Amino acid sequence: MQEFLKKIIKEAGDIALRFYQKDGLFIEEKTSPIDLVTEADQVVSDFLVKKIQEKYPDHHIKSEEMDEDINGGNEYEWVIDPIDGTSSFSRGLPLWCVIVAVLRGGEVVMAGVYQPTTGDMFFAEKGKGVFRNNKEVFVSEKRDMVFAEAHIETKPASPVAGQYKTAHIKYVEMSGISPRRPGSMLSACYVASGGYDMAAYSLGCDHDYLAPALMVREAGGRVTNYKGEEWVRGMGDVIFSNGHIHEAAIELFEE
Amino acid sequence: MQDFLKTIIEEAGVIAKEYFDKGVSHKEKSHAADLVTEADIAVSDFIVKKIQEKYPDHHIKSEELGEEINPGVEYEWVIDPIDGTRNFAMGVPMWCNIISVLKNGEKHLGAVYNPIADHLFFAEKGKGAFLNGKQIHVNNKDTLNYAFGVFTRAYEGGIYGDYFERYRVAGARLVLETTAWMHNFGCMLSAVYLASGGADFMMGNAGMDWDYLAPFLICEEAGAVVTDSDGNPWKRGRQDFVVANPDLHPKLLELFKPMQ
Secondary structure, eight states: OHHHHHHHHHHHHHHHHHHHEETTEEOOOSSOHHHHHHHHHHHHHHHHHHHHHHHOTTSEEEETTOSSOBSTTOSEEEEEEEEEOHHHHHTTOSOOEEEEEEEETTEEEEEEEEETTTTEEEEEETTSOEEETTEEEOOOOOOSSTTOOEEEEOOTTOTTHHHHHHHHHHHHHHHSSOOBBOSSTHHHHHHHTTSOSEEEESSOOHHHHHHHHHHHHHTTOEEEOTTSOBOOTTOSOEEEEOSTTHHHHHHHTOO | OHHHHHHHHHHHHHHHHHHHHHOOOEEESSSTTOEEEHHHHHHHHHHHHHHHHHOTTSEEEETTOSSOBSTTSSEEEEEEEEEOHHHHHTTOSOOEEEEEEEETTEEEEEEEEETTTTEEEEEETTSOEEETTEEEOOOOOOOSTTOEEEEEOOOTTSSSOOOHHHHHHHHHHHHHHOOOEEEBOSSTHHHHHHHTTSOSEEEESOOOHHHHHHHHHHHHHTTOEEEOTTSSBOOTTOOOEEEEOTTTHHHHHHTTSOOO
């Protein structure tokens, strides 16, 4: 199943890339950038769903672009975000990715995140660690907030936007630098690979969070909501960290 | 000179990417977030050598060069071999190579290369800005509502940075009073993707000439307004800057006024 997941996520990324650019140039928008994303999202989703159905016809499949789940209730569940970072995608910023998580009995057992513009592949399997381009990676050793690298993303529509704004302001004062924010779940992957020390997202769905949550945990980090409760499926906000600074990270959100 | 510049920056990018893929060790410069790697040195040496071979009498200045070469002549090359060194050192694929050419002290050519995505941004004064040979322009977003913004603010205790208080105010107002989506890539790629219409605005208060000269020429040639935080045209030596299309730019300057 590992090799199958890696293969289809890479193929899906290459399909997305054909919508994103041609001969190294951004495609002229046919109608609007939003339509372009919608079309790419749909095509990539259809591709992944079809591949999974061919190989595992009885598995449960859930995609951001699919109104209804396929085979709900099966032991194995595939959760797909065909293009994460659609705003970057539509703006010509090479910072978006394809995300696939596989659950067994409701628990994430395998996850892949692929960045087609760089060929970067993050892959994790429960209990077996997380790998970036087949090399095992781990969270950073950073133990304080001074110059800690943090992604802090506040979406205006989030019910906890106020707490996230507080965290942003407090982080700037404590770290002495500005939060990073490329604008996709790749930041959480960089927490797993030790490039960032924490990444906090104020609003998202299971198809965004399930795969990176496995990665950060497998790399030795922690994943909770802003209150410090272990992140579980259905929670709309999430904080990924290297573990060492997790308590300090949670304190950022206290007003 | 244009073709020469494009060739050497792409070659420099390939060298840098080899180091990035392999992984590098790093040393701290002024503080824990100000790093240098063996790749910075190797890429700087490569670019300096190429320029010296082709233009032995030109002035050359590099972030990684202790002393300037031939100061005082008509043409000056200003090099940031790897901008975004901390990302580079930590395996985050957001960094770039930057080379600027000045003629009699004025911005003349600018090149910024993103080797990971193979994006070459290039501008010549008065002749427009280009991405991989295709002309680019800033977008026409005219409000901060859901604007895609990049804001960076320096640490007061560091060796970089200026106008700390007004940037503290502007940063807080952006987060607390607007619905702007705050992004930050940790390198000058933000500025060139603003030039290609990807980002809506960028403001910061910490950087050096080798960071700014080429990206700002590319932004200007793509139609952006590039000023300091007083609203005057940005000049060499100023670390504070505000970059956006002409409609959005005045709204950013408003942010420096104290919070209501």
